[in-house]
Amino acid sequence: MLLYLARRLLWTILVVLVVMFVTFLVFFKLPNGDPALRFAGKSPTTASLAEIHKRLHLDKPFYVEYGYFVKNFAVGDDQGWPGLGYSYGNYVSVRSEILERAPRTLFLVAGAATLWLIFGVAIGVLSAVKRRTWIDRVAMGFALFGISAPVFWLGLMSLFVVWKKLGLTGGSGYVPLSDGIGAWFSHMILPWTVLALLYIAIYARLTRNNLLETLGEDYIRTARAKGLSERTVIFKHGLRASLSPIATIFGLDIALLVGGAIITESVFNIQGLGWLAFNGAITQDLPSVLGVVICTATAVAVMNLVVDVVYAFLDPRVRYA
Amino acid sequence: MAGVGGSSLLEVRDLSVRFRTRDGVVQAVSNLSFTLERGETLGVVGESGSGKSVTSLAIMGLLNRNFADITGEILFEGRDLLKLSPAELRKVRGKDVSMIFQDPFACLHPMYRVGSQIAEAVRAHSDVSKSVAQARAVELLDAVGIPNAAVRARDYPHQFSGGMRQRAMIAMALVHNPAVLIADEPTTALDVTVQAQIVELIDKVKRDFNVGVMLITHDLGVVAETASHVLVMYGGRAMEYGPSYEIFHAAQHPYAWGLLESMPRVDRKLDVLIPIEGSPPSLLNPPPGCPFNPRCKYRFDACDKQSPKLVQLPGGHLDSCFLSTERKQAEWRDKVSEEISQ
Ligand SMILES: Nc1ncnc2c1ncn2[C@@H]1O[C@H](COP(=O)(O)OP(=O)(O)OP(=O)(O)O)[C@@H](O)[C@H]1O
Ligand code: SF4
Ligand SMILES: [Mg+2]
Numbered sequence: 001m002l003l004y005l006a007r008r009l010l011w012t013i014l015v016v017l018v019v020m021f022v023t024f025l026v027f028f029k030l031p032n033g034d035p036a037l038r039f040a041g042k043s044p045t046t047a048s049l050a051e052i053h054k055r056l057h058l059d060k061p062f063y064v065e066y067g068y069f070v071k072n073f074a075v076g077d078d079q080g081w082p083g084l085g086y087s088y089g090n091y092v093s094v095r096s097e098i099l100e101r102a103p104r105t106l107f108l109v110a111g112a113a114t115l116w117l118i119f120g121v122a123i124g125v126l127s128a129v130k131r132r133t134w135i136d137r138v139a140m141g142f143a144l145f146g147i148s149a150p151v152f153w154l155g156l157m158s159l160f161v162v163w164k165k166l167g168l169t170g171g172s173g174y175v176p177l178s179d180g181i182g183a184w185f186s187h188m189i190l191p192w193t194v195l196a197l198l199y200i201a202i203y204a205r206l207t208r209n210n211l212l213e214t215l216g217e218d219y220i221r222t223a224r225a226k227g228l229s230e231r232t233v234i235f236k237h238g239l240r241a242s243l244s245p246i247a248t249i250f251g252l253d254i255a256l257l258v259g260g261a262i263i264t265e266s267v268f269n270i271q272g273l274g275w276l277a278f279n280g281a282i283t284q285d286l287p288s289v290l291g292v293v294i295c296t297a298t299a300v301a302v303m304n305l306v307v308d309v310v311y312a313f314l315d316p317r318v319r320y321a
Numbered sequence: 322m323a324g325v326g327g328s329s330l331l332e333v334r335d336l337s338v339r340f341r342t343r344d345g346v347v348q349a350v351s352n353l354s355f356t357l358e359r360g361e362t363l364g365v366v367g368e369s370g371s372g373k374s375v376t377s378l379a380i381m382g383l384l385n386r387n388f389a390d391i392t393g394e395i396l397f398e399g400r401d402l403l404k405l406s407p408a409e410l411r412k413v414r415g416k417d418v419s420m421i422f423q424d425p426f427a428c429l430h431p432m433y434r435v436g437s438q439i440a441e442a443v444r445a446h447s448d449v450s451k452s453v454a455q456a457r458a459v460e461l462l463d464a465v466g467i468p469n470a471a472v473r474a475r476d477y478p479h480q481f482s483g484g485m486r487q488r489a490m491i492a493m494a495l496v497h498n499p500a501v502l503i504a505d506e507p508t509t510a511l512d513v514t515v516q517a518q519i520v521e522l523i524d525k526v527k528r529d530f531n532v533g534v535m536l537i538t539h540d541l542g543v544v545a546e547t548a549s550h551v552l553v554m555y556g557g558r559a560m561e562y563g564p565s566y567e568i569f570h571a572a573q574h575p576y577a578w579g580l581l582e583s584m585p586r587v588d589r590k591l592d593v594l595i596p597i598e599g600s601p602p603s604l605l606n607p608p609p610g611c612p613f614n615p616r617c618k619y620r621f622d623a624c625d626k627q628s629p630k631l632v633q634l635p636g637g638h639l640d641s642c643f644l645s646t647e648r649k650q651a652e653w654r655d656k657v658s659e660e661i662s663q
Contacts, residue, residue, distance in 0.1 A: 218427035224383055226442040226493065227415030230407075240432055316477040317431055 004312065012305045017070065019297040024066055027290045056085075073294065084291040087280075094291035097276060102295075104174050105272030107184075108264065109257045111192040116199035117250060121243075123200065124207025129234060131212060139204060146201025155194045155267035162190060172269040191268040195261060199253060203246065210242035217241070244314045251307035252300065259296030328399035330533045331357040331380070331418075331501050336393035338375050338384065338557075347604045349375040350557045353393075354631070355550075357533040359500065362524070364548030364565065365537045366580060370601045372557035373537045377503045380535075381420050382410040397501070416446040419494035423506040425486035429478035435486075436462070436474025439493045446497050461492035465522060484515035491522060495530065502526065503535045508543075516540075520547065541584040545569055553577045556602045556612030559631055563638015573640040573649045576613045611643070619644055619652075 036052040037044060053059045057068045073082045077095075084094035127139040163171045170187035177184045214220065215238050223237040224230075262274035273292050280288030312318045338350040350372040357363050365373050378384050380395055382402060395402040397418060402410060422428045430438060439458035443449065449457075455474070462470035465488040478486055487507060494502055504523055508516035524547045527534045538544060544551055544565070551568040553561040553576065561574040572578055579597035599616035611617070614624040621643070629641040642649070 218422060218424060219430040221383060222422065222428045222490070222493075223430070225381055225415055225420050227411050227413075227445045228441070229411065237430055241430070315432055317479050 001312065004318075005309065008305055008308050012301045015301045015304075016298055019301070020070060020073065020294055021066060023290055023293050023297070024069055027286045027293075028065075029062060084294070085287045087285050087288045094287050097288060098273065098291050098295060101271065101273050101276045103176075104270050105258060105261060105265070105274065107177075107188060108191055108195065108261060108270060108272060109254055111188055112195040112199070112257075113250070113254050115192055115196035116203055119196070120200045120203025121207050121246070123204035125211060125234070125239065127204065127208040128211040128215070131208075136208075140208070143201040143204045146197045147205075149197070151194060151198060151263045152267050154197060155191070155264060158190050158194055159268070172267070174270045174272075187268075191264055191270060194267075195257075195264045203250075206246060206249070207242065210245060211238055214238045214242045240314075244311055247310050247314060248307050251303040251310070255296070255300040255303035258299045259292050328396065329356045330359050330398060331535075332394075332396040333376075333380070334394040334396065336376065336379060336395065337391070338372070338379055339390040341388055341390070342605075345605050348557055348607050349604055350379070353554075353557070353559055355552050355559070355562055357501065357535055357550075359533050360527065360531050361549045362527055362534040362536050362547050364544030364551045365535060365554060366539070366541060366544060366551065367554035367560075368597075368601050370604070371554040372604075373554055374505055375557075376554075377420060377505050377535065377537060380501075380503060381418060382407075382414055383420075412446065415442060415494075415499075416497040417499055418501040418503070419497075419499040420503040420505065421487070421490045421494050421507050424510045425483055425490050426478075426510065428490055429481075429486055431478055434475055434477055435481060435489050436476075439474075439489065439496060442493050443496045457496060458492070461495055462489065465489070465492045465495075465526075466518075467492075482515075483511050484518060487511060487515075487519050488522065491519075491526065495526065498530055498532075500532060501535065502532045503537075505537045506539065507536075509539065523547075541580065553580065556607065557604060558612055558628070559639070559641065560613065561638065561640040562631065563634075563640075567638040571650075571653060573634055573638070573646075573653070574642050575617050575619050575644070577640075578653070579616075611641075619648075 036049050036056065036058055050059075057065045060068075073084065076082060077085070077093075082095065084098065086092070087094050087097060123139050123143070127136045130136050159172060162168050169190050170183060173187065175183045175187045211234075215234070219241075220233060220237055223233045228237075259273055259277055261272065262278055264270070265272045265274040266278070273295065277289050277292035280286070280292070333356070334354050336350055336353040337348070340347040340349055353372075353376060355363065365376070367373055375384070379389075379391055380402065382405075384391065391403055393403070397413065402413065402418075405413070429435065433441075436455060436458045439461060440451065440454035443454035443457050444451070459470045459474050462474055467473050467485060467488055473481075473485075478489075481489060491507075502523070507523065508519050511519060520543050523534060523536065526532065527547075536544070536548060548565045550563065551561075551565050552559055553568070553574065555576050561568060561572065561577045568577065569581070572581055576597070583597060597616060602612050602615070609627055610625040611620075611628050614620045617624065623643045629643050631639045631641045633639055634646065644652075
C-alpha cells in the first residue's frame, strides 16, 4: 500500500512538471515578441529592459528559465508560495490575484459538488430500485432535461424568477463570508443549484446504470440467497460496488471545475478563477492565464491522486495488487 | 420415502416456470415433479438450457416474480414456498434451504472479507453479536477444509483460489445447518484436480449434517458416485426420474440413453465419446409433442402430436416416452447397455 502511494505520488509530480513545461512553452516561448516589453511600460529604455530581462531570467537559456519557473512555483518567490510571477495588466502578483479569486470558486464548486453528489446518487438509487416504474421515468426524464439544458440559460432564468420576481435569494455577484454567512449563502444558493443541476443529472444516470449492472452480478444473488433483506442487498452489497467508479469521476469533475466553471461564474458574476483566466485571455495577460492553468492542472493531478487513494480504500483488489 | 409427519423434506409438484420476455414466452420448466429426503442426493442432469438452474432458483425464491410466472407447488416440510410472502420466504432462504452456485469467482462480493461475508449470513437469521458470528464463520471455514481458517477469514475473495472460494461458499451455505442444499454445477468452473475434492466435501456434508442435496451437474460420473436418485431433464421437462441404480442399470428413455452413451469413462478414450446429435429445443413457444423428437432415433407418429406424460415403470422409476416398455427393455438390453460398457 505504501509503495503504491509512493509510486502514485511520484507519478503525480511528474505529471505536474510535464504540464508546467508544456504550458510554459506555449505561453512564454511561442508568442512573438519580448515578454519584457509588456512589463516595461509605455516607453521602454534599454536599461529598464535589461533589468527586467535579468529579473525574469530571460537572459538565460530557456531550460534555466523553466528551472526558475518551477522553483518559484514549488518554493515561492518574493511574494510567497506559490510563486507565479506578475500579471501584465496591473503589475500585481498573480499569486495574490489567485488567492483572492480562489475562495469564490472553491466555495462555488464545493457547495455544488455536495449538492450533486447527494442528490445525484439518491435519485440514481431510487431510479434503479424502482426501475421501469413511473418514478424511474420521471427521474430519468429530469436527468435528460438537466443534461440538455444550457447552464447560462438555466442561470439567467433562475436569477430572473427566483431573485427578480420572487425575491427569494440574493442576486448576482459575490458576497464574502466575512459579510455574514446569511448574505453569502443567499448569493451562493442559486449558482450552486444551477451548477449542480447538470451534474445531478449525470450522476443520477451513472448511479442508476452502475447499480443496475451491479444488481445483476452473481454476488448479489448470493447476498439474496443468504436471506438478507432487500435493503441490505441494495445498499450494502449493490451500492458499495457501484460507488467506486463514481468516486473516480467525482474527484475529476471537482478538479476540472476549479478553472472551468466559467459560465456559471460569469452568469452569476462571481469573478472567481474561471473569470480570472477568461479576463486574462482577452487582455492577453498571459501570466494570469498561466497561473490559473497551472493551479487547475495541479488540482486535477492532486485529485487524481486522492481518487486513487480513495479507490484503494474502497476496493481491496487495488490495495493488494 | 416420506419423512416425519408424512411430508417429504422437499417435494416439487407440477412446477412450471414461464418467463415473459420481449420475444415471447419462454417455457423454461414444464410440469416438473420430484422429491428429496434428508441424507439423499438427487442428481439432476441434462444439457445446457434444460431448466436445471431455473428449477433451483425457483426453489430458492430467487426468480423475480414480476417477470417469471411460476405455477405448481414447492413443498418444504409440507409448506408451499410459492405461497409465502417475500418476508417469510427470506426466513427460509439461507436458513432451511441454501444454495451454492457454479462460479465461485463471481459469487463472493469482491469488496468484503470472506469471513465477514459468512458472518453476515450467520447474522441474517440469528441475533448474535458480530464476534460470535465471526467465530462461527471461522469454525465453518475450518470445517470445510480451509487451512489456518482464523487468518484466512480476514482475506478478500481474490486472495482465495477457486477451490477455496467454493469451500467458502459451502461454509456460507452451512451456517444454519440447512435441511436442503442445492448445488448448481458446483465444480464446473474449477480445476479438474479440485473438482473431486469439492464433490467429496459436498458428500461429506450430506452425511455429517444429514441434509438433502440437490446436485446439478453435467458429470454423470459424479452422479453415479454420489446420487441416490437421478432426474434427467430435457427442454424443461423430466424425461426420466428414479433411483440411481435403476437409471444407470436400466435406463428407459432415449434421451437418457444418449446421455449415458456420451458419458466419458476411464476405460474409454475421449475420441470415442459420442455426443447426442442435434441441439436443444427452443423454449420460446415450444411446439406440441415430445420435446426430444427432432433428435430422437426412435421417434414415431405419436411423438409429434402430444408430449408423453411421466409414467411409473415396473422397475420403480418414471419416464416419459411413448415407446412400449418391451421395446425399451429390448433396446437397452441389446444395444445401449452394451455400447455403454464397451
Ligand atoms: N430470467 C430469464 N428470462 C428469460 N429466460 C430465461 C431466464 N432465465 C433462464 N431462462 C431460459 O430458461 C432456459 C433454462 O435455463 P437454465 O439456466 O435453467 O438452464 P440450465 O439447465 O441450468 O443450463 P446450464 O447447464 O447451461 O446451466 C434457458 O433457455 C434460458 O434461456
Ligand atoms: S416420445 Fe418419441 S420422440 Fe420422445 S423420446 Fe420417446 S420415442 Fe423419442
Ligand atoms: Mg445452469
